[in-house]
Amino acid sequence: MRHPALAPPLAVERYRTLEPHLIDGVTLADLARAGVASERTLQRWLQRYRVEGLSGLGRSSRSDQGKVHVPDHLLAVVRELATKRPRPPVSAIHRKVAALAVAEGGRAPSYSSICRIVGSVPERRIAAATDPAAYRDHHELVHRREASASNEMWQADHTVLDILVLDDAGKPVRPWLSVVLDDHSRAIAGYFISLDAPSALDTALALRHAIWRKADPDWIVSGIPEQLYVDNGADFVSEHVEQACMALKIRLTHSLPGRPRGRGKIERLFRTINDMFLPDLPGHLIRAKPLSPPTLSLGDLRARFEAFVCGVYHQRLHGSTGEAPVARWQKGGFLPAMPDSLDQLDMLLVHVPKLRKVLRDGIRLLGRRYVEPTLAAFVGEMVTVLYDPRDLTEVHVYHEGWFVCRALSPEHLAAPSLRDIQRARRDAKNRDLDQPTTMEARA
Numbered sequence: 228m229r230h231p232a233l234a235p236p237l238a239v240e241r242y243r244t245l246e247p248h249l250i251d252g253v254t255l256a257d258l259a260r261a262g263v264a265s266e267r268t269l270q271r272w273l274q275r276y277r278v279e280g281l282s283g284l285g286r287s288s289r290s291d292q293g294k295v296h297v298p299d300h301l302l303a304v305v306r307e308l309a310t311k312r313p314r315p316p317v318s319a320i321h322r323k324v325a326a327l328a329v330a331e332g333g334r335a336p337s338y339s340s341i342c343r344i345v346g347s348v349p350e351r352r353i354a355a356a357t358d359p360a361a362y363r364d365h366h367e368l369v370h371r372r373e374a375s376a377s378n379e380m381w382q383a384d385h386t387v388l389d390i391l392v393l394d395d396a397g398k399p400v401r402p403w404l405s406v407v408l409d410d411h412s413r414a415i416a417g418y419f420i421s422l423d424a425p426s427a428l429d430t431a432l433a434l435r436h437a438i439w440r441k442a443d444p445d446w447i448v449s450g451i452p453e454q455l456y457v458d459n460g461a462d463f464v465s466e467h468v469e470q471a472c473m474a475l476k477i478r479l480t481h482s483l484p485g486r487p488r489g490r491g492k493i494e495r496l497f498r499t500i501n502d503m504f505l506p507d508l509p510g511h512l513i514r515a516k517p518l519s520p521p522t523l524s525l526g527d528l529r530a531r532f533e534a535f536v537c538g539v540y541h542q543r544l545h546g547s548t549g550e551a552p553v554a555r556w557q558k559g560g561f562l563p564a565m566p567d568s569l570d571q572l573d574m575l576l577v578h579v580p581k582l583r584k585v586l587r588d589g590i591r592l593l594g595r596r597y598v599e600p601t602l603a604a605f606v607g608e609m610v611t612v613l614y615d616p617r618d619l620t621e622v623h624v625y626h627e628g629w630f631v632c633r634a635l636s637p638e639h640l641a642a643p644s645l646r647d648i649q650r651a652r653r654d655a656k657n658r659d660l661d662q663p664t665t666m667e668a669r670a
Contacts, residue, residue, distance in 0.1 A: 237284070237285055238281050238282065238283075238284035238285040239281075239284075239470065239473070240343075240344075240347045241272050241284040241347075242276065242281060242284055242473055243347050243348070244258070244263050244264065244269070244272070244346070244347050245258075245269065245272060245273055245276065248269075248273070249478065250478050250480060255269040255270060255273070261346075262346060263346045263347070264346075272284055280474065280476065281470075281473045281474050282628070285628075297324075297336045297340060297341075297344065298328075298333070301324050301327060301328060301336070302344060304323075304324055304327065305320055305324055305341060305344045305345060306344065306348055308320045308323065308324075309344075309345045309348045310348060317338075317341060317342055317345050318338070320341055320345060321336075321338050321341040324336060324341060373410065373411065374409075374410040374411040375411065376411055376561070377409060377411050377412055377414075377555075377556045377557075377558075377561045377563070378409065378411075378450050378451070378452045378453065378561075378563055378564075379410065379411055379452070379453050379454065380409075380410040380411070380452065380453065380454040380455075380456055381407050381408065381409055381410065381416055381437065381452040381454070381455050381456070382407070382408045382410055382455075382456045382457070382492065382493045383405070383406065383407045383408070383430065383433065383434065383455060383456075383457050383493075384405075384406060384457070384458065384493045384494075384497075385403055385404065385405045385406075385425040385429070386403070386404055386406075386497045387401050387402070387403050387404075388401060388402050388403070388404050388420075388500075388501075388505065389401075389501055389505055389511065389512040389513070390402070390505050390508055390510050390511050390512055390521070390523075390528070391510035391512065391517050391521035392422075392510060392521055392523045392524060392525055392527070392528050393521055393522070393523065393524055394422055394525070399510065399517075399521045400422050401512070402420050402421065402422055402525065402528060403420070403421050403422070403423070403424060403425055403429070404418060404419075404420050404497075404500070404532075405418060405419045405420075405421070405425060405429045405430060405432075405433040406418050406433065406493065406496065406497075407433050407434060407436075407437035408492060408493050408496055409448060409452075409552075409556060410456070410492065411555070411556070412448075412548070412550075412552045412553070412555035412556035412558075413492065413496070413545050413547070413548060413552045413555070414448045414541060414552035414553055414555070414556040415448065415496070415536050415540065415541070415552070416437035416438075416448045416449070416452075417433050417434065417435070417436035417437025417438070417448075418433055418436060418437075418532065418536075419432040419433040419436060420525065420528060420529050420532065421525075422525060427465040427467055427468055427579075428577075428579075428616050430457075430465075430468055431467070431468060431471065431576040431577055432576075432577065434455070434468075434471075434576055435572055435573070435576045435577060437449070438450065438451055438475075438565075438566065438572060438576075439565075439566075439569055439572055440565075443533060443537055445537045445538075445541075445553075446533070446536065446537050446541070447553065447556070447557060448541075448553065448556050449563055449565065450563020450564050450565055451475055451476070451477065451563070451564045451565065451566065452477055453477070453478065454477065454478040454479075454480055455472060455477050455478070455479050455480070456480050456481075456482065457479070457480070457481060457482070458481065458482050467579055467580065471575045471576050474575050475566070475575060499540065500535075503535075503539065503540075504531075504532065504535045504539075504540075508523060508528075508531065509521060509522045509523060510522065510523060540552065541553035573615075574613065574623070577615055578613035578614060578615050578623065579613065579614055579615075579616060580611050580612070580613050581611070581612050581613075581614070582609055582610075582611055582612075583609070583610060583611075583612050584607065584608070584609055584610075585602050585605040585606050585607065585608050585609075585610055586606070587606055589602060589634065590602065590610070590612060590622070590624070590634060592612055592614065592622060593614075593619060595619060595636045595638070596636060596637075596638065597612075597621075597622050597624075597634035597635060597636050598634055598635065598637060599624070599632045599633065599634040599635065601631060601632040602624065602631070602632065602634065605626060605631065608626060610624050610625060610626050610631065611624070611625040611626075611628075612624055612625075612634075613625065619636065620635065620636055621633055621634070621635055621636070622634050622636075
C-alpha cells in the first residue's frame with residue numbers, strides 16, 4: 228500500500244508550481260510566461276493531480292543515477308534567497324549555495340537544479356516578500372467575504388484559556404485551546420486542549436477531530452473542507468501539516484503577517500468561550516488571579532467544553548448569521564466529504580514522517596531502536612519512518628512511498644509519549660539551573 232502523504236519531493240515541488248493556479252486562480256498561460264514550465268506541461272501536471280492526487284505529480288520510476296540531490300537545508304536556503312528583498316539573480320543564488328555545498332564536503336548542485344527550485348517558488352510568496360504592499364492591495368479582499376456553504380472554508384487558531392487546571396502532578400497550569408471553526412455556519416468543527424504551547428501535533432489533532440465523526444451524536448459537524456485558513460505560526464507552516472493538506476486536497480491558505488484578514492470570526496468565538504463558558508468553572512482567572520481554587524483535570528475540562536459546544540454554543544442563535552450554528556451547517560441536507568477511514572486520516576495527520584537509514588540492528592529514532600525481520604532486506608537503504616508522538620512503541624516504515632512493515636521498540640514496550648520525554652528533559656534542565664555551581668557552594 229502506498230502512503231498518500233509520502234509523495235516524492237518532485238511531486239511536492241510540482242504542486243507548489245501549480246499552487247498559484249489552484250489557490251489564487253493564476254492561469255496556466257501566465258505561469259508558463261513566468262518561465263516555470265511550458266503550458267502543455269502544466270496542463271499535464273494539473274490533469275494528473277486532479278485524477279491521482281499528489282502522488283500523480285511524481286515522476287515515473289526510472290534510473291536517476293548521477294543526479295545531484297540538493298539537501299533539505301540547502302533547499303531552504305535557495306527558497307529563502309528567492310524571496311529575499313531585493314531578490315538576487317539566480318546566478319548569485321547558485322554561487323552561494325554551491326559554495327556552501329562544497330564547504331560541507333558535498334557536491335555542488337547544478338545551475339539548472341537551482342533554476343528549477345527558484346522557479347518552483349510560488350509567485351504569490353515572492354510577491355508577498357518583495358512587494359508586500361502591491362500583493363496586499365491585490366489579495367486582501369479574498370478573506371473578507373463569507374463562505375457561501377458549509378465546509379467551504381475552515382479557520383484554525385489557538386488561545387491560552389483564562390483558567391487553571393491541575394496537571395498529573397497536581398500543579399495548576401493554564402491550558403491551551405486549539406479550535407477549527409466553519410466560516411459559513413460559525414460551528415465548531417473540532418478542537419484540542421493541551422497543557423503545552425501549541426505545536427504542529429496540536430494543530431493536526433484538532434484538524435483530525437474536526438474532520439472525523441464525533442463520539443457525541445449531537446456534534447454532527449465533520450468532513451474534509453475545501454480550504455483551511457490559518458495564520459503564520461510555526462505549527463501552521465510546518466511541512467507535515469502542508470503535505471497532509473495536499474494529500475486531502477485541502478487548500479492551505481496563510482494570512483499575511485500583521486494583516487490577519489477575516490480573523491475576527493474566530494477571535495469572537497474565543498471571546499464567547501471566555502464570557503460564557505469559563506466563568507462558571509473552578510479556577511477561572513480574572514486579571515491573572517483565580518476566583519476559586521482549581522479542581523478540574525484536563526479530562527474534566529475537555530468533557531465540560533464538549534458539553535458547552537453541543538448543548539449551548541451550537542444551539543444558540545449567532546448574532547451575525549441569525550441562526551444556530553449547527554442548524555446553519557446542516558441546512559439543505561448538507562453531506563460532507565469524508566476520508567476513506569480513520570486509519571487513513573491518522574496516517575496523514577497524526578503520524579510524523581522522518582527519513583532514516585536502516586542499520587544492521589534496526590532503525591534508530593528519537594533515542595530508540597526499532598526492529599522487525601522484514602527490515603533485513605533493506606539494510607543500508609533510506610526509508611521513511613512514520614511515528615505517533617503520543618505513542619513511541621511502534622513505527623510504520625515506508626520505502627519509496629510503499630508500506631514495508633510495522634517495527635517495534637523492544638526496549639520500550641511501555642514507552643512514554645514524545646511530549647512526556649520533552650517535559651522530563653525540561654524539568655531536568657530546570658533542576659540543574661536551580662542547583663548552585665561549585666564556586667557558589669564554596670562561597
